[in-house]
Amino acid sequence: MFEQSPLVTIIGGSGFVGRHIAQAMARRGWRVRVAVRRPNDAMFVKPYGTVGQVEPVQCNIRDEASTRAAIRGADAVVNCVGVLFNSGRNTFDACQAEGAGRAARIAAEEGARHFVQISAIGADAGSDSAYARSKAVGEAAVATAFPKAVILRPSVVFGTDDGFFNRFAGMARLIPLVLPLVGAGTKFQPVWVEDVAEAAAKAACGEAAAGVYELGGPAVAPLRDWVKLMLKFTRRRRLVIDIPPFFARIQAWFLQMLPNPLLTVDQVKLLARDNVVSDGARTLADLGIQPSAAEGVIEGYLYAYRPQGQYTQLTENGGEA
Ligand SMILES: NC(=O)c1ccc[n+]([C@@H]2O[C@H](COP(=O)([O-])OP(=O)(O)OC[C@H]3O[C@@H](n4cnc5c(N)ncnc54)[C@H](OP(=O)(O)O)[C@@H]3O)[C@@H](O)[C@H]2O)c1
Numbered sequence: 279m280f281e282q283s284p285l286v287t288i289i290g291g292s293g294f295v296g297r298h299i300a301q302a303m304a305r306r307g308w309r310v311r312v313a314v315r316r317p318n319d320a321m322f323v324k325p326y327g328t329v330g331q332v333e334p335v336q337c338n339i340r341d342e343a344s345t346r347a348a349i350r351g352a353d354a355v356v357n358c359v360g361v362l363f364n365s366g367r368n369t370f371d372a373c374q375a376e377g378a379g380r381a382a383r384i385a386a387e388e389g390a391r392h393f394v395q396i397s398a399i400g401a402d403a404g405s406d407s408a409y410a411r412s413k414a415v416g417e418a419a420v421a422t423a424f425p426k427a428v429i430l431r432p433s434v435v436f437g438t439d440d441g442f443f444n445r446f447a448g449m450a451r452l453i454p455l456v457l458p459l460v461g462a463g464t465k466f467q468p469v470w471v472e473d474v475a476e477a478a479a480k481a482a483c484g485e486a487a488a489g490v491y492e493l494g495g496p497a498v499a500p501l502r503d504w505v506k507l508m509l510k511f512t513r514r515r516r517l518v519i520d521i522p523p524f525f526a527r528i529q530a531w532f533l534q535m536l537p538n539p540l541l542t543v544d545q546v547k548l549l550a551r552d553n554v555v556s557d558g559a560r561t562l563a564d565l566g567i568q569p570s571a572a573e574g575v576i577e578g579y580l581y582a583y584r585p586q587g588q589y590t591q592l593t594e595n596g597g598e599a
Contacts, residue, residue, distance in 0.1 A: 286482050287311040287349050287390075289339055289381055290358035292320035294439055295396060295432075298475035299356055299482075301326045306479060313337035313348035339377035340367065346384050354392040354482040355385040357420075362409070363534065363542045370412035379419025386424045393427040394481040395420045396474075399467075399492055399553050401431060407547040417490070425488065428481035430474065432493040433553050436572055437471030438579045443508050443572075445540075447583035450514045457509075460530075460541065461549030462502040462520035467494030469562075470570040477565050485565075492559040495569045501549075504572070511576055512583040513590055523550065 286303050290296045291312035300310050304327035312323045317334035326332045337348035339359045349355055359381075361373050378395055385393045401413035420427050434442045450457055474493055480486050502518050509516055521529065526546045534542040555561055562569050584590035 283307050283309050284353040285309045285311065285351060286354045286356060287313050287335075287352040288356045288358060289313045289337060289345070289348065290360065291356070292323060292334065293358055293360070294437070294441065295435055295471060295474055295478075296356075296358035297323060297326075298437065298471045299358065299478045300332055302472075302475040302479035303482060304332050306483065308354075308482075309333075311335050311348060311352065313345075339381055340372050342380065342384075345377075345381055346388065349381065349384050349388050349390065352385070352388070352390050354394070354484075355381060355390050356394040356396070356478055356482055357381045358396045360396065360398070363539060363544065364408075365537075370408045371415075374409070374412040375415035375419065378416030379423055382420040382423035382427060392482050392484050393420065393424040394478050395427055395429045396478065397429050397431045397490075399431045399433045399494070399555065400548065400551060405547075405551075407544050409544055409548060428486045428488060429490045430477055430481065430493055431490060432469050432474050433467040433495070433555065434469070435471050435474055436468045436495075436576060440471065442468065443504075443576050443580060446505050446508050447512050447580055450509060450512060450516050451583050453516075455517060457505060457516040457518050458521050459501060459505060459518060460521050460523075460526040460546055462505075462518065463500045464549050465498050465500055465552040465554050466504060467498045467554040468504065468572050469493045469495045470572070470575055473562055473567055473569050476567055477562060480565050480567075487564075489560065491561060491564065492555040493562055493569075494555040496571050498554050507572065508576070508580060511580045513585060513594075514583070 286308050291300045292314045303310050310332040312334045314320045315338050317336050320334035323332050337344045397413050400410045402410050403414040530541045530543045530546045533539045
């Protein structure tokens, strides 16, 4: 008889981080269930493996039955569900706090061997940010329901389809001369999505000790410097200006009325705190992963934002490729 390869359920596996974890698990030969609210919109994950190896399934982490159905039979579960703002019933509390606890409890009840929770640096029950509070409540619920769980807290994550460098590069393309920033002095430690995915894959395969890990890249710098790095690679000159917190809050208050807001008041609160690996935390090094620097990766996708896109290189070299 043939033995089936192990099965991982990745809840939120169609998102930016989740899809890289799905690829990392498929490369390791696992069968992968990508559990999302709208599996029809997640068909792009199927070519990550051989025919039938990676399959989208329906799951809403707010719902007991569909979460249980997605987890049943899985050897490992990775929870990548996260929201940046409340949207209808998809709130911080419902997804990041209750949902995380529900997934971990069901994983334990269904006999999964490993549970990996993707949280975030800054998760803090005492924070004035609802995002950070719900992440902390989610972590506590996961640790109670699944004591052997591995909790990964990345700093901001970069990669081809990220919402960090791409967002600022998009703003610089739209706005002439200046680039207004909220939290320009706040320190970040961007981490490559492939390093986060490798960490999650190791944890899902049982190669990581239980507990919390904080994931950051090799460099710490204020947001203003990361944006200047983006400007260098996109060949754009902009005066980077700091929006004072008071004005940022007013701006965010109006912006958050839009359906997919660029900025919310909660995010302004988050941006007031440094987003870096804490002293004494377990890190990527404890997982045997050497983090990659942003400089070596971002040029590979930010070239699209140059004034002439991929042809900028040609014009700079006087027509020579
Ligand atoms: N990206 C970063 O820089 C960063 C930094 C630190 C921490 N994190 C954490 O990493 C995790 C993944 O982030 P990401 O950037 O990959 O986010 P993302 O691209 O927005 O992906 C989130 C995923 O969650 C799914 N989802 C949302 N609500 C759901 C629900 N009720 N039931 C089931 N699935 C649901 C989304 O699918 P649908 O909406 O299509 O259902 C999507 O697949 C999150 O927990 C986030 O907080 C990310």
